[in-house]
Amino acid sequence: MSESVSPPAPAGTGPSGRPRRSDATRTAILTAARERFAAEGYERATIRAIAKDARIDPSMVMRYYGSKEGLFAAACVFDLHLPNLDGTPSQDVGRTLVNHFLDMWEENEVLTALLRVGVTNTAAAERMQEIFKEQLLPVVRQASPDAGAPARAALVASQILGMALTRYVLRFPVTVALSREEIVDWLAPTVQRYLTADKP
């Protein structure tokens, strides 16, 4: 928690600093870390392997990110970029959301990393929960302004994360073989119902 005095490493991005000479290395480490965490989870993604991917010494990782936990925290800053659904016809919000989530999952490995690590790492699980709470919940409130929004968001998350789990993490062959269109056609009505249907 406390910053040590003597080492010159600022430990985080200097808020008002100009670009440092080591920024390339820093992002190389971060990129390698994301790939490894996403592919192998927390324990199997070793600092040594990440450093080798980034073509630097393992000790550099410690210098720039303090510890493995610090590295993971830095690697998992993430924004879902959920679209504003104001202009979307209310019967299309389910389809729009499912499409957006699939995009997010396929273009960005941070979500896979977060899911793979969160299963064994409490900090990552809480981080994931925060993301869904802070980013999905407001959208859900917009789509269904009754008091049950948190529960509706949780239901949406269960279906979205279940699809991500079986398709991108566990990689069930049948699920992987489904086309984007099939997935959207099947999941959109589910999400739509969780968002807008009366409580059963």
Added chain:
Amino acid sequence: MSESVSPPAPAGTGPSGRPRRSDATRTAILTAARERFAAEGYERATIRAIAKDARIDPSMVMRYYGSKEGLFAAACVFDLHLPNLDGTPSQDVGRTLVNHFLDMWEENEVLTALLRVGVTNTAAAERMQEIFKEQLLPVVRQASPDAGAPARAALVASQILGMALTRYVLRFPVTVALSREEIVDWLAPTVQRYLTADKP
């Protein structure tokens, strides 16, 4: 794969042998292993910790199960005990299945272990896939006899596993707080639709 000749340990349950004196220890190890794997995943569940839980020496685990992988394989033999849906009115199969899965997840930690480990361990992921293929797929075929049964089973799995993930593994507070009835009321129509609705 090959049984070594000299050591007297039969390595597996003797198919025609009478009960051994060490059976109590064997099951103690297996119970402890299931708990640890379910709670912490593969890498964090150390043989030493499992042995301590079972109040025996770590080397016993090796003697009885050969290796950590062997122990995990033995700990994850599992039967979903899916009910025969022949006598169930066809509009109730969704509700019946959701209820059954929730029962399974709450009374047996093997599923949690399998999910937590499968996320980082290919063998466990394949094991989970087998279970769903061999045990869920036939039930799905029974409920929807068209050619799309594998895809329908995959969709059901995505929703069931997503709920299990967020409720029993990631433990999202809102999801944990949902009552059994709420979950069933919301998820049953989803599963029902995946099983019996026309392809969208």
Added chain:
DNA sequence: CCTGTTGGTCAACGCTTGTTGGCTAACGTA
């Protein structure tokens, strides 16, 4: 009673892990 088999402990092995500190060399200003 003896003797082979089984159940169990103990101490150590080789290896990998995260982490540390000291050293060199390049940079950038004064």
Added chain:
DNA sequence: TACGTTAGCCAACAAGCGTTGACCAACAGG
């Protein structure tokens, strides 16, 4: 040019891991 700062490598540490083999104690059958 001189010198403090930064970027980077190297070698090592302590701890924990799965795994092994030697050794002891309790049992069972002749």
